[in-house]
Amino acid sequence: MSISGLWRRRALLAGLTILSALLLFGVVGALVVDRAATRIGSGPFGEAPSAAHPLGTDTTGRDMLALVVHATPATLEVGLLAGAIGTLVGTILGLVSGYYRGPVDTLIRSVADVALTIPALAVLVVLAAFLQTTTLEVLAVIVALFAWPSGARAIRAQTLTLRERDFVALAKVSGASDIAILFTEILPNLLPFVVASFIGAVSGAIVAAVGLQLLGLGPLNVPSLGMILQFAFQYAALSRGMWWWWGPPTLVLVLLFVGLFLVSTALDEIANPRLRRSMV
């Protein structure tokens, strides 16, 4: 196997390992660690890590380990929900845009280009401020608004080449409807791209969601990684040197982003051999 092939396999493996470890941490941890310890005032206030509280407690008396354990699946859920909405919309728009071309294509492409190039966070802030992000689901739906354009572009580019292929012409001649061609002939060939853009969308959605939370625009009643950072920020955990407060959620987020990045680059290159670049 070539060096780049080896790198791809190693990156995919490393990425999947990190992601499954986080999933295990969140899912199994949530079963083991008592959720009651995430309540305000359930422990001592602002204590450094000890035997009773392995990751310490925050200023309001919440156990940090319990918080991070229960926050991890919640943040993943936001990313997965927003990523799923974004990928669904992006895939359909990309297919329609690339298959029909013409004015529909121009319209979809212009909107995607605009959505891709504007500072999305600023727009999301206005929405989140007026619509009130009272639950993580609302936060996910708001963030999903900008989770579709890059997927739509990638799917469109692939659809453009696939629509010229013989098997599509054959399907057309044998009287298949456009919808049948799009979903049974073209879409199955694009699955690796759909998965790659889904992972990219999940990552982007979590970046945006945590960003909104840092600005104070997320729900504060449910534990999520952004909510812990939001509290840590409000209570000046950084300047007070309470590393056990801001550290664990930051570490989990960094691992999450690196894991998603590794899997998505590896998938990108598997889906599109032309992209392959030997990386070290």
Place this chain on the structure above:
Amino acid sequence: MTAVYVLRRTAMLALVVWAAASFNFLVPRLAPGDPVGAILAQITRQGGSVAGSAEIIASYRATFGLDEPLGVQYLRYLAALARFDLGPSLTSFPTPVMEIIGRALPWTIGLLVASTLIAFVVGTILGALMAWRGTPAFARFLLPPLVALAAVPYYLLAIVLVSVLAFGLRIFPSAGTVSVGALPAFDLATAGDVLYHSLLPALSIVLAAIGGWMLGMRALVVSVIGSDFLVLAEAKGLPPRRVFLVYALRNAILPQITGLAISLGTIASGAVLVEVIFSYPGLGYLLLQAIQNADYTLIQGITFVLVLAVGLAIYVLDLLYPVLDPRISYAQR
């Protein structure tokens, strides 16, 4: 041909600005109740009280003509925006939003332009060197850690940097742009102070962005390395540095500039949050304060100015692109 290209780019910019303006007009009106009522209800719900709320309502009714039909309101709103009139701030009424933004904007532009340029130029050159055979092997080990950092959003890196280097080791200041108690002046000492305060915020952006540019440029240089014109340049006996800079780099760099134009919005979004972490008095920190004070007109004003600024920057890059790459026929893009 050129006229068509410029016209299309201008139309695109106008479309973006119009969309942002209409979005700002629509969102408060889609919220239940009328916009002023929604804003006031919002503030009281959060436990705040509004001094002179009657005045604000009157001013709003006058500014937006809220008793008029929606279409007239919309046109009035657009006309006011065209004069950069974004209305009065809610918390520092009656200071115009534009005046408050005007004080913060230079800081954001300075930080953003400097850090983006550094990351782009250094990342592009390093990335090109990664693909060049003369580069020593040890330099290649720079790539994986920097690429891993590129997967992490700016604000997480900023949190780590401010905690370790500013609050922990106290090597750098943790907030602001000048030392506490320093008098504003245009001299060398002040400039140094500002630079010192801006170093850490800029570093979080540069460190998190550089890997992406490296990776992109590396792939681009790899793709030109087999080209005939490079073989010819080497066969002619040109010095390696000239072959690298004038032949390889020059020809590979163009898609990198398209990439810069596409990522400007994302970079600006990231920088906004870096400013929040470092209490850097630009638009991002202003946005945080506006959110905390429920100053909705200010929030909308910041959004509009950010979209406009990024749109203008992309517009300039787009117009420069054909100058950089004469092969591009203007009509095709």
